Amino acid sequence: MLELAFSTEDVLRIRFAFSPLWEAVVSVRALRHPADRALHLPWIRRARRALFAARVDIGPLLDLVPTPTHYIPDFLTPPPTTPVPDFAAELAAVRAIAPEEVRAGLQRLGTAAGPFAARLADDPASGLAELTDTVTAYWEVALAPDWPRVRGLLEGEIAYRARRLAEGGAYLLFGDLHERVSFADDRLYVRHTHWHTSRSLDGSGLVLVPSVFAWPSVYTISQRPWQPTLLYPPRGIATVWETGTAAGPEALGAVLGRARARLLAELVAPASTTELARRTGLTPGAVSQQLTLLRSAGLVAAHRAGRVVLYARTETADALLAVSASR
Structure with missing residues (x-):
């Protein structure tokens, strides 16, 4: 269970965004474990055929998103800084991650990391360049063709959540967000199986990021120095394909x-x-x-x-x- 304590300032600092980079990273789980992501089978079949035909090697990305996935390194999915991030700008931000943050993320990932992690830890700069090149190739072949339909669903979700926040504040905003998410007594509770911690947001607010490939789970970033972030499936997800x-x-x-x-x-x-x-x-x-x-x-x-x-x-x-x- 993750528990986040809100102040009035934190409620005022709630913001919404979506992220092409997050979609790329989280979609790897669907490719690796289709049985847990049956909703995405139409996309999985197309993506696998396209990746095979284009001979795209996504080994470095696979090494950082193991299955079962209890943790994805935060440096791979930094919180979006704008409501509608540019994919190239997001990748540039990953390449600029400090070496100590890269190594800290790999340490949290632990033995689940694949062989690419050792090269990344030894030389973060060249490792991040290789990683972002891999993500770019993967995006162009597997995700870019479907991005307009995914983006449309995410834009609709943000419009809905913004209206909920305006009409009823945090309680209405989080009331129907996800079965694992609840808000009570100025605290947000996110039920995680393998993550148990509590912290105050300390005026940093929260970024809400709808994600098609997050379904059926929710993901969070709560470790400093990153802005706390909640990734969750949008409403209408069953219609996406x-x-x-x-x-x-x-x-x-x-x-x-x-x-x-x-x-x-x-x-x-x-x-x-x-x-x-x-x-x-x-x-x-x-x-x-x-x-x-x-x-x-x-x-x-x-x-x-x-x-x-x-x-x-x-x-x-x-x-x-x-x-x-x-x-």
Whole structure:
């Protein structure tokens, strides 16, 4: 169990981000242990074929993400410093990690580390250069083709969490975040099997990082000097690899029309027009037209996240779906 004590300042310093680097690192667990990550099987099959065809050797990365994974070295996944980090900038930050931090992370990893760890400990600078080259090759082949759909889900999750924080503070924010996470008496509790510690955040706040490949687990960074970070699966994770399979509630479809009912059913988490088109099999133009009608009826609201417009169900739509599902 990890226990983090919040002050008022820590609540004010809660921030949201997502990280291409985190996705790359945590996705290695899915590749190595598909049985524990069955949700990601469509991606696992594609990624394995692509890596084999491109002859990408990810040995250094595999050595630092052993299975079972009780710890991933913090220098490999530093907390993101901006809401939407640039992948190249994240890798540059890893290459700049101080040698003592690299060795401290390897020491915590212990005997689980593979042979690459010895070279990394002996010469952190050249080892980190080799490691980031490996992560880059892995990203380009295995993850970059799917990044738009992953990013859309993460952007929607951040919009949802920010709204929860604005509406009800930390208690509402963490209330439905993950079954292993709870918040009570100004303390955040994260149930870990192999990690038991407590600390005060001391005004440093907390970074919340939704991650597709974190599913079904949660990950944390709590060791100094890093900013405390919580990595968790976003809402709507079950839809991430689906294509054209959505079906809205039959009763609601009879009233609203099948296309609009399907779109409402998909908006478990906020999503863009492009993402909804991919999930439902409708054209982007058709999705945009139906969303416009749903907005006019007060069933959908739009929020801009950077260059993307995300659509979310309103409370009225949630109530309609709940009634329809109970029939």
